[in-house]
Amino acid sequence: MDDLTKSAFLNRPDLHVGTEGEFxxxxxxxxxSFLSHNGPFWHRMDDDGQMRCAFRVEKKHLNGMSNVHxxxxxxxxxxxxxAIAAPVLEGPGVTVSFACExxxxxxxxxxxxxxxxxxxxxxxxxxLRGLLKSGERSLFTFSGTIKRVKRRAPAVAGSxxx
Amino acid sequence: MDDLTKSAFLNRPDLHVGTEGEFxxxxxxxxxSFLSHNGPFWHRMDDDGQMRCAFRVEKKHLNGMSNVHxxxxxxxxxxxxxAIAAPVLEGPGVTVSFACExxxxxxxxxxxxxxxxxxxxxxxxxxLRGLLKSGERSLFTFSGTIKRVKRRAPAVAGSxxx
Numbered sequence: 001m002d003d004l005t006k007s008a009f010l011n012r013p014d015l016h017v018g019t020e021g022e023f024x025x026x027x028x029x030x031x032x033s034f035l036s037h038n039g040p041f042w043h044r045m046d047d048d049g050q051m052r053c054a055f056r057v058e059k060k061h062l063n064g065m066s067n068v069h070x071x072x073x074x075x076x077x078x079x080x081x082x083a084i085a086a087p088v089l090e091g092p093g094v095t096v097s098f099a100c101e102x103x104x105x106x107x108x109x110x111x112x113x114x115x116x117x118x119x120x121x122x123x124x125x126x127x128l129r130g131l132l133k134s135g136e137r138s139l140f141t142f143s144g145t146i147k148r149v150k151r152r153a154p155a156v157a158g159s160x161x162x
Numbered sequence: 163m164d165d166l167t168k169s170a171f172l173n174r175p176d177l178h179v180g181t182e183g184e185f186x187x188x189x190x191x192x193x194x195s196f197l198s199h200n201g202p203f204w205h206r207m208d209d210d211g212q213m214r215c216a217f218r219v220e221k222k223h224l225n226g227m228s229n230v231h232x233x234x235x236x237x238x239x240x241x242x243x244x245a246i247a248a249p250v251l252e253g254p255g256v257t258v259s260f261a262c263e264x265x266x267x268x269x270x271x272x273x274x275x276x277x278x279x280x281x282x283x284x285x286x287x288x289x290l291r292g293l294l295k296s297g298e299r300s301l302f303t304f305s306g307t308i309k310r311v312k313r314r315a316p317a318v319a320g321s322x323x324x
Contacts, residue, residue, distance in 0.1 A: 014226060029226070031226040032224075032225050032226045032231065033221050033222050033223070033224045033225070033231075034222060034223055034224060034225055034230075034231030034233055034234050035225075035231065035233070037199070037200070037222045038199070038200070038233065059195050060195050060196060060199045061195070061196055062194075062195045062196060063194050063195070063196055063197075064176060064191070064193040064194045065254065068196075069194065069195075069196030069197065069237070069240075070237075070240045070256075070257040070260070071196055071197070071200065071233070071236060071237025071238075071240045071241070072196050074233060074236040074237065074240065074260065075231070075232075075233025075234075075236065075237060076233075078231075078232045078233045078236065079233070092227065094232075094264065094267075095232040095264050096263065096264050097261075097262065097263045097264065098232070098236065098260075098261070098262050098264075099259075099260070099261035099262075100259065100260050100261075101258065101259045102256065102257055102258050102259065102260075105256075
């Protein structure tokens with residue numbers, strides 16, 4: 001990671017840093033009704049430059065069998081795409097495709113962690129893949145594509161996408 | 163549709179029927195924290211036997227650009243999988259894979275409608291595909307696979323999955 005990409009990662013205007021509890025020092029994005037409603041989802045960059053994402057499973061994430069609902073995994077994985085892409089995204093973007101496999105269930109109280117990698121960062125499209133785990137247990141694999149959104153006018157505060 | 167499958171569609175114990183507003187007469191599933199939190203999402207079977215699903219976009223579904231968040235589309239599409247599969251599912255099931263493309267954005271107040279078809283219903287796996295639209299505008303295509311969950315013990319109330 002050079003200073004330029006670290007700076008882009010840090011400069012999103014809606015960035016919020018946790019100040020207490022288990023996610024003190026982790027980051028999230030606050031200008032997003034859907035994620036605020038379903039999160040908080042968190043991310044941070046480890047010293048090795050790898051992005052780590054996490055959320056603690058609450059009752060609101062569960063399905064009728066008291067497992068994490070598929071939609072909750074998918075919403076968190078979409079968040080992970082943008083966290084993993086953040087160092088190279090440098091502006092707004094939208095998900096254009098997403099695919100996943102459900103490997104195992106997670107229950108209330110578990111810590112779900114997401115990690116992944118950029119498989120290609122082009123001028124228009126960023127391709128990614130990732131994995132959600134609870135401890136050593138693999139829960140969910142995913143891949144997705146983000147399209148960079150061209151700014152049509154001078155940058156407006158709050159125009160970031162996710 | 164014969165009477166047996168219609169009966170299976172109607173008999174899920176957590177089925178709730180809307181009694182007022184634009185979704186009066188539509189059905190939803192109520193024993194599900196994640197869907198209750200993000201919905202209500204609704205479904206009904208038309209006279210031609212086609213399943214129709216719908217939700218009205220609220221602020222809680224939006225991302226930072228005031229478009230429907232990708233995770234909200236995916237959560238609703240997962241709901242659609244189970245609604246479309248309901249006539250042949252006849253018991254609990256879990257999503258094992260899902261894929262989608264994001265074609266266009268939707269805004270607060272729009273009615274997002276989902277429809278689709280079972281592409282194969284096997285003894286273990288049910289394959290489906292679908293489309294989300296707002297009016298005549300296509301928003302999102304998806305495909306998914308549901309695995310039937312074998313009951314290990316006599317049926318327990320509330321053991322349905324989605």
